[in-house]
Amino acid sequence: MKKSNVITLLSVLILFSISAVAYANDYLESMQKGIDAVYQASDIPQLQQAVNTLERIGAAENTKWEPQYYAAFGYLMMVNHEKDAATKDAYLDRAMTAIEKANALAPGESEIIALEGFVYMLRVTVDPGSRGPEFAPRALQTFGKASALNPGNPRALALMAQMQHGSAQFFGTSTADACALVERSLETFDAFKSQNPLAPRWGKRMAEALRQQCK
Amino acid sequence: MKAALISIISIITAISVFGQTKVSGKVTDVRGNPVSLANIILTGTYDGTSSDETGSFEFTTSEPGWKELQVRFMGFRNFVKQVELKGQPIFLSIELQEDFRSLEVVTISAGSFTAGDQSTRTIFRAVDIATTAGATADIAGALNTLPGTQKVGESGRLFVRGGDGSETRTFIDGQVVLDAYSPSAPNAPSRGRFLPFMFKGTSFSTGGYSAEYGQALSSALVLDSKDKGEITRTDFGILSVGADAGHTHVWERGSVAGKVQYTNLRPYFGLINQNIDWKIPPTSIEGHAAFRQQSGKHGLLKVYGNFNQSDLALYNYGIDDESRKERYDLSNQFQYLNGFYKNILNQNWMVRGGFSWTNLYNQVLTNTTQIATRENGFHGKTVFEGTLSERVELKTGVEIIGRAYVERTNDDQGGDFDEFITSAFAETDLYITNHIIARSGARFEYNALSNRLSLDPRLSLAWKPGSAGQISLAYGKFRQSPKNELLCINTALQSERADHFILNYQHIENNRTFRIEGYYKRYTNLVKFRNGDDHALNNSGYGFARGVELFWRDNKSVKNIDYWISYSYLDTRRNYLDFPLEATPIFASKHNASIVYKHFITYIKGQLGLTWSYTSGRPYHDPNAQAFNGGTSPACADLSFNWSYLPNPSLILYLSCTNLLGRKNLFGYEFSPTPNSQGIYSARAIGQPAKRFLFIGIFITLSKEKSVNQLPNF
Numbered sequence A: 001m002k003k004s005n006v007i008t009l010l011s012v013l014i015l016f017s018i019s020a021v022a023y024a025n026d027y028l029e030s031m032q033k034g035i036d037a038v039y040q041a042s043d044i045p046q047l048q049q050a051v052n053t054l055e056r057i058g059a060a061e062n063t064k065w066e067p068q069y070y071a072a073f074g075y076l077m078m079v080n081h082e083k084d085a086a087t088k089d090a091y092l093d094r095a096m097t098a099i100e101k102a103n104a105l106a107p108g109e110s111e112i113i114a115l116e117g118f119v120y121m122l123r124v125t126v127d128p129g130s131r132g133p134e135f136a137p138r139a140l141q142t143f144g145k146a147s148a149l150n151p152g153n154p155r156a157l158a159l160m161a162q163m164q165h166g167s168a169q170f171f172g173t174s175t176a177d178a179c180a181l182v183e184r185s186l187e188t189f190d191a192f193k194s195q196n197p198l199a200p201r202w203g204k205r206m207a208e209a210l211r212q213q214c215k
Numbered sequence B: 001m002k003a004a005l006i007s008i009i010s011i012i013t014a015i016s017v018f019g020q021t022k023v024s025g026k027v028t029d030v031r032g033n034p035v036s037l038a039n040i041i042l043t044g045t046y047d048g049t050s051s052d053e054t055g056s057f058e059f060t061t062s063e064p065g066w067k068e069l070q071v072r073f074m075g076f077r078n079f080v081k082q083v084e085l086k087g088q089p090i091f092l093s094i095e096l097q098e099d100f101r102s103l104e105v106v107t108i109s110a111g112s113f114t115a116g117d118q119s120t121r122t123i124f125r126a127v128d129i130a131t132t133a134g135a136t137a138d139i140a141g142a143l144n145t146l147p148g149t150q151k152v153g154e155s156g157r158l159f160v161r162g163g164d165g166s167e168t169r170t171f172i173d174g175q176v177v178l179d180a181y182s183p184s185a186p187n188a189p190s191r192g193r194f195l196p197f198m199f200k201g202t203s204f205s206t207g208g209y210s211a212e213y214g215q216a217l218s219s220a221l222v223l224d225s226k227d228k229g230e231i232t233r234t235d236f237g238i239l240s241v242g243a244d245a246g247h248t249h250v251w252e253r254g255s256v257a258g259k260v261q262y263t264n265l266r267p268y269f270g271l272i273n274q275n276i277d278w279k280i281p282p283t284s285i286e287g288h289a290a291f292r293q294q295s296g297k298h299g300l301l302k303v304y305g306n307f308n309q310s311d312l313a314l315y316n317y318g319i320d321d322e323s324r325k326e327r328y329d330l331s332n333q334f335q336y337l338n339g340f341y342k343n344i345l346n347q348n349w350m351v352r353g354g355f356s357w358t359n360l361y362n363q364v365l366t367n368t369t370q371i372a373t374r375e376n377g378f379h380g381k382t383v384f385e386g387t388l389s390e391r392v393e394l395k396t397g398v399e400i401i402g403r404a405y406v407e408r409t410n411d412d413q414g415g416d417f418d419e420f421i422t423s424a425f426a427e428t429d430l431y432i433t434n435h436i437i438a439r440s441g442a443r444f445e446y447n448a449l450s451n452r453l454s455l456d457p458r459l460s461l462a463w464k465p466g467s468a469g470q471i472s473l474a475y476g477k478f479r480q481s482p483k484n485e486l487l488c489i490n491t492a493l494q495s496e497r498a499d500h501f502i503l504n505y506q507h508i509e510n511n512r513t514f515r516i517e518g519y520y521k522r523y524t525n526l527v528k529f530r531n532g533d534d535h536a537l538n539n540s541g542y543g544f545a546r547g548v549e550l551f552w553r554d555n556k557s558v559k560n561i562d563y564w565i566s567y568s569y570l571d572t573r574r575n576y577l578d579f580p581l582e583a584t585p586i587f588a589s590k591h592n593a594s595i596v597y598k599h600f601i602t603y604i605k606g607q608l609g610l611t612w613s614y615t616s617g618r619p620y621h622d623p624n625a626q627a628f629n630g631g632t633s634p635a636c637a638d639l640s641f642n643w644s645y646l647p648n649p650s651l652i653l654y655l656s657c658t659n660l661l662g663r664k665n666l667f668g669y670e671f672s673p674t675p676n677s678q679g680i681y682s683a684r685a686i687g688q689p690a691k692r693f694l695f696i697g698i699f700i701t702l703s704k705e706k707s708v709n710q711l712p713n714f
Helices: A003-040 A044-060 A066-081 A085-105 A110-126 A128-149 A154-171 A176-191 A204-214 B002-016 B126-131 B139-143 B266-271
Strands: B021-029 B039-042 B048-050 B056-061 B065-072 B079-085 B090-096 B112-116 B168-172 B175-177 B199-205 B219-225 B233-239 B242-251 B254-264 B277-295 B299-317 B325-344 B349-366 B370-389 B392-409 B414-433 B436-447 B452-463 B469-480 B496-509 B512-529 B537-554 B561-575 B591-601 B606-615 B636-648 B651-657 B666-671 B683-687 B694-703
Touching: A003 A044, A003 A066, A044 A066, A044 B039, A044 B048, A066 A085, A066 A110, A085 A110, A110 A128, A110 A154, A128 A154, A154 A176, A154 A204, A154 B636, A176 A204, B021 B039, B021 B079, B039 B056, B048 B056, B065 B090, B079 B090, B126 B139, B139 B219, B175 B325, B175 B349, B175 B370, B233 B254, B266 B277, B277 B325, B512 B561
Parallel strands: B021 B090, B168 B219
Antiparallel strands: B021 B056, B039 B048, B039 B065, B065 B079, B112 B199, B168 B175, B199 B219, B233 B242, B233 B694, B242 B254, B254 B277, B277 B299, B299 B325, B325 B349, B349 B370, B370 B392, B392 B414, B414 B436, B436 B452, B452 B469, B469 B496, B496 B512, B512 B537, B537 B561, B561 B591, B591 B606, B606 B636, B636 B651, B651 B694, B666 B683
C-alpha cells in the first residue's frame, strides 16, 4: 500500500471519529438549549417554540427518549397557561403521544412514567367532578410505579405528594401524609444524581411551594 | 504526500466549508391567514425554526443537496416538500390544509346526547347518571330528565317521543340487550338491569341514529363498557335494601372484576308503609363478572357476564269487590353474556366485533292462570371502520340476530317463534368543508321469519357556521319486530316502521349548552287487531308524533353548581292494537319538564342534588264514557333529593329520597273488566307504590391507593 493512501485512509477515519464526537456533543448541546428554553419559557408561544425545537431534534434522533420527554413536558407547561378546557385536552393529547414514543424508546424509565402520571393529574384539573374518580387514582398509581422503578426519582415523589395534598384538601382530611412525602421528595432532590447529562432537573420549586403550604 | 494533503483538504472542504443555504418563507392556512408557531423541520437534521406571528420564517443550513422539508402545526395536516440546498436562498409559500379529524370542528348532533368523560364538549356525562337525584343510580331514571323522554311513573322505562317503552333498545358495546329491565310488580316501576358504573360512556339517541343500530323504532341507548380496570380494589356496600361485595384484580395488560349483590326489600317495606299488599317483597340475587385483556399494541378483548334471579309475590284485589283477593307470584331468571373485541388493522382501518347471548325465563302464577315465557337470543356483529380519503370515513359491518321465544299458559294457550335476521350496513362521513359534514348510510335486513328484505336509508347533515353554534338535520327509516306476545300469535307479522325527521340547533360555549330540537315521526305498519279481536293481527296500524324540545345546561356561572333544565312538548296519535280510531296512547304526556341541580359543597364534603320533574296529565280510557281514551289523569310532579357524603377518601355515605313533598301522584285509572249490577265499570286509581322511596347506602373501598372510593359507582 502506498504511503499516501494510508494517510488518506487514516485522515478519513480521524475525520469520521471527530465528526462522531462532534455529533454527540451537538446532540447534547442542542438538547441543553432546547431544555433551557422550555424551563425558561413564560407563555404559550415561547413554550411552543421550545417544543418545536425539541420535536425537530426528536425527528432526527429517533432512538433518543429525551427530546420526546421534554416536548411532552413543554405541552404540560402549556396546560397551565391555557384557559379553554378543550385546548387543554388537545395539549394533554399531544403530551401523551410524545410520552408513548419516549416509553417505547426507553421502557421502564422512571422519569417518563412520572410524567405520564402528571398527564393524568392534569386531566383531573380540567374537570375534577367527572374525571377525578377515574384519573386521580390512576395518577397516584402511576407515580407509585415510577417510584418503584427508581426510588431516587424525586419528581415521582413530589408529584405524588402534590396529588395526595390536593385530594386531602378536596376531602378535608389530614394533609400529614402528603406533607411527610414532600419532605422526603425534597431530600431526594438534594441527593439526586444521574449519569445522564440531560436528566430532568425540574420539580424542586414545586415541592418547595408545597412545603410552604404544609407549614 | 501532496496528493494526501489535497485529499484531506478536499474532504474537509466538502464536509464543513460547503456554502450555507438560507431558507425562508411564509406559512398560511387555506384562507391566507398567517399560521404562527408552525414547526419547520429539515427532516433528519436539527435545522429548522418556528414561524412568527406573521407566519414568516427564516433559517440557514449547511446541509447540501436534496432534502425533505416538513411543516407541522396542531390541527393541520403535515406539509412535506423536497428542496434542493445549493447555497442559493430559497423562499417557500406554504399553505397548510386543516386536518378535519384532529379538531372537533363539526359533529353529528341531531337527536343524540353523547356522554364520555374524555371529551369536554359532551352535554351529558357518564357520571351524571349516578349523581342525578330521583334516579337512584338507575340509567333510565337519569335519562328521563333529558328532553325527548316522557316520564311514565308506573313503568320506569324510557318512553321516547310518543313511542312506548319497548321502542327504546339498549346496546352494550354494540350488542343488543333483549330485556334491559328487571321485573317488577304490575303498575310498579322497574329498574334497569345494568349498573351505571360499568360504563365509561353512554350515547342516548332520541331519533335519527346511525345505520349500525337496527331493531329499534324510536330510540337507541348505546352503552360503552369500561376498558381495563386501573387498580386492584375490593368494594363493599351496605344498603337499606341489601348488600353487595365486589373485587377487581388488575395486572399489567388486563383485569378481572366480579360483583355479587343481594337485594331484599322486606326490612324496608316493614318500616315504610306500602300501598301494595306484599306476600313476598322483591328479592333478588345478582352477579356480574367482567374480564378485560389487551393484546398487541391496540387490541382489546372484553367479556362481560351477568345473571339475576328475582322473585316476588303479592295480593291483587278486585276492582269491583275489594274483598276478593288473588295471589300473584312472579319469578324471573336472566343470564347475559357479552364479548367484544377491537383492534387496529393498519394506519387507516380498525375492526371491532362481538357477540351477545341472552337467556330469559319469566313465570307469572295466579290462582287461575299460569304464564311462562322463555326467550333465547344471540347477536353477532363485525364492524370495519376506516378512512377512504382525507375527507371521507367509512363504517361498514354485518350482523346476525337470532331469537327463539316460547309462551305457554296453563290452559295450553300461547305460541312460539324463531326469528333470524341477517343484516348489513354501511355509512360514510363526508367532510364537505371544515364546517359541513354529511353522514349517509343504509341498513339492509333480511328477516327469515317474515321472509322480508328491507333497505332503510339514514341521513344526517351538520353545519357549524361559527365556533359555538351548529345546525343539524337528520332523516332515517327505522324498523323493529312486533312485541313478542304479538309475534307469537301471528308469526307472519311484518316489522313495525317509523320515519324520523329532525331539525336541531345547538350552541355550546364555555361549559354552557343550549339546544332546541324539533321533530316529526311517522309510524306505519303498526300491529292492529282486526275488528278488535286480539288474535286476528295485521300490520294496518299507523300514527305520528311531533314535538319541540329545549335544553339548557350550565356548569360555569356559579362555582361548584351544575344544573340543567329540559322541556319536551309532544303531540302524538296513533291507530293501533284495539284502538277504534286515531287517539293519543295512554303513555303519552303533552308536557314534560325537569330541572336537575347539583351542588358540590366542600365544607360538608359532599354533593347535594335536587331534581324537580313535571309530567302533564295522560289520557286514560273510561269504558263508562263515549270517547275512546277520552279521560285525562291529573298532572304528576316530583321533587327528589340526594346527598353523597365523603368523610374520607375510601368511604361514601349516600342518601336519597324521592317525592320529598309527599305529593300524591296518580298515573291513570284501571277499570273492572265487567260492569257491576248498576251497569257501571268500577274504577281504581293507579298511584305510587309508596309516597316516597328512601335509600341509604354505605360504600367502602379497600385498595393500596388510599384515595380511591366508589364515586365512579355513585
